[in-house]
Amino acid sequence: MPALHYTHPKSLEGTAKNDIVAPTPDLSDTIQALRWSPVSNHLAVAAWDGRTRIYEVSMTDGQTRGVTVINAEGPLLSCDWSKDGSLVATAGADGKIYVLQASSGQAVSFTAHNSPIRDVRFVDDVPGCSAPIIALGSQPKPITWQCHRNPRSTTSNPVITDIYSVNAVAVHPTVKGCVATAGSDGSYRFWNAELSTHNRSYSDVGSPITACAFDCTGLWFAYAVGYDWAKGCYHNEASIPTRLVLHRVSKDDAK
Incomplete structure (x- = not known):
């Protein structure tokens, strides 16, 4: 697959000001994972406060209604729906x-x-098995890494670059090649991986985005805003919002 060539003309810049913030009065910590039902307008939201909340989302106006809550004994890092919902x-x-x-x-x-x-998924179509199968992933041992951008030697005129992580990737369910990325810089962007094109950017969210997902129709894009610990504990400020947001996908987004 050819590389995605990122350009940023102003004509491709949208605004997140019209996105819908879902009411989540009891959400007390960052959302880690979002998963839509593959057959209905229900959204699962796993968070660090030890709860996975299920919401019903109106396909007309994006308004949400809490349906139920799964309570755990520690932070919840992943969630998924079975194929039949x-x-x-x-x-x-x-x-x-x-x-x-x-x-x-x-x-x-x-x-x-x-x-x-760290991750949990339903596995579909396993030969010889009619019951749902759950696959999980964990990281029992620590890892270390070094950024390849870190210079080995200093220069008199060092180049300073702000580098932000991509925290989430979502694949559009109906438009071939369309994907969304969201990250620590507080923006989400729509691309077409098949055509190697950048469709549209929304850079005015204002805080890190930790998770994102398309609904099964591709009409709604959900994303989570909250601190992602990219800058360590000293930057975990109370002013950083924790919220669930819904964006109505336009033809310019998904193409």
């Missing part, structure tokens, strides 16, 4: 997997790891 799985720092039955609202949990679970 009947189950929600979530997992995180306590090493347990929590599974919610969407129709009844009943949840069960079981210990799966002695260390935090």
Whole structure:
């Protein structure tokens, strides 16, 4: 696949001012993961406050209604829906997997790891198995890394560059090649990976974006705003908002 050539003409710059902030009065910490139901207008939101919230989202105006909550014993780092939308799985720092039955609202949990679970996904179409299968990933050992941009030697005129992480990537469900990226610089952008083009940018969110996802129709794009710890504990200021936001996807975004 050819590289995405990023250009930033003003004509491709949109505004997030019209995006819809969902009411989340009990959300007390950063959202880590967002997953839409593959068959309905329900959104699962996993957060560091130890709760995964399920919202029903109006496809007309983006208004949200809380449906139920999964409570854990530690921060929740991931969530996912089964292919038929009947189950929600979530997992995180306590090493347990929590599974919610969407129709009844009943949840069960079981210990799966002695260390935090970083990601959880339903696996579809496993030969010889008719029941849902959950795959999980963890990071039991620490890793170290060094940025390749770090110069080995100093110069009299060093080049100072602000580098921000891409925290989330989402694939549009109906427009071939369309993807969205969001990151620590407080922006989200729409691209077409097949055409190697940049569709549109929204750079006025103002705070880091930690997660994003398209709904199953591709009409709504959800993203989470909150501190992502990219600058360490000293920059975790109370003024940084923690919120769930919905963006109506336009034809200029997804093409």
